[in-house]
Amino acid sequence: DAGITQSPRHKVTETGTPVTLRCHQTENHRYMYWYRQDPGHGLRLIHYSYGVKDTDKGEVSDGYSVSRSKTEDFLLTLESATSSQTSVYFCAISGTSAMTDTQYFGPGTRLTVL
Amino acid sequence: AQSVTQLGSHVSVSEGALVLLRCNYSSSVPPYLFWYVQYPNQGLQLLLKYTSAATLVKGINGFEAEFKKSETSFHLTKPSAHMSDAAEYFCAVSDLFGAQKLVFGQGTRLTINP
Numbered sequence: 397d398a399g400i401t402q403s404p405r406h407k408v409t410e411t412g413t414p415v416t417l418r419c420h421q422t423e424n425h426r427y428m429y430w431y432r433q434d435p436g437h438g439l440r441l442i443h444y445s446y447g448v449k450d451t452d453k454g455e456v457s458d459g460y461s462v463s464r465s466k467t468e469d470f471l472l473t474l475e476s477a478t479s480s481q482t483s484v485y486f487c488a489i490s491g492t493s494a495m496t497d498t499q500y501f502g503p504g505t506r507l508t509v510l
Numbered sequence: 511a512q513s514v515t516q517l518g519s520h521v522s523v524s525e526g527a528l529v530l531l532r533c534n535y536s537s538s539v540p541p542y543l544f545w546y547v548q549y550p551n552q553g554l555q556l557l558l559k560y561t562s563a564a565t566l567v568k569g570i571n572g573f574e575a576e577f578k579k580s581e582t583s584f585h586l587t588k589p590s591a592h593m594s595d596a597a598e599y600f601c602a603v604s605d606l607f608g609a610q611k612l613v614f615g616q617g618t619r620l621t622i623n624p
């Protein structure tokens with residue numbers, strides 16, 4: 397298994413509070429991604445990073461921000477959590493080649509916003 | 511914009527029967543195509559991927575998929591279902607270069623009947 401960990405694995409929070417999810421990799425891969433998984437929608441890309449301090453928006457980026465200060469860490473922040481952000485969040489990593497490299501997924505973080 | 515449609519949110523087959531999970535994509539140029547599997551409470555695992563080499567792609571656990579450009583399809587098959595195949599399956603597409611920004615279908619939950 398690729399070396400990807402996510403923390404916390406489960407979190408319950410209240411509407412309006414800030415939340416930060418952490419993704420940590422030990423593979424030294426260039427690209428890191430945050431997806432959210434919701435029933436009937438599959439997974440949708442929130443943000444991704446193509447290097448330290450280099451990030452870009454995905455399909456569903458509103459209400460989320462990210463930071464990557466080290467190759468191995470990619471943080472996802474919900475500045476003011478809302479109930480619509482209740483979801484399972486997956487971090488993923490991939491290498492430089494879109495053709496040959498596999499995207500590996502972490503175990504997920506289940507977030508509940510009350 | 512790329513999109514993926516998986517026909518059938520639930521598929522049920524008997525143990526030993528053929529498994530067929532359908533995926534159609536929409537893209538201006540043939541993209542890279544992927545099938546991922548998700549077991550309960552786990553992350554996603556790559557089954558197989560098409561990257562413009564052979565149109566018939568073989569993956570892990572006896573699964574294979576055929577890329578048909580004329581039908582814009584990438585259906586997943588397995589000749590004989592096993593109880594351990596019960597899981598959710600996701601079809602996805604990505605661009606040919608740069609970050610693997612995966613666009614997922616809605617997912618198909620596969621149930622295996624004894």
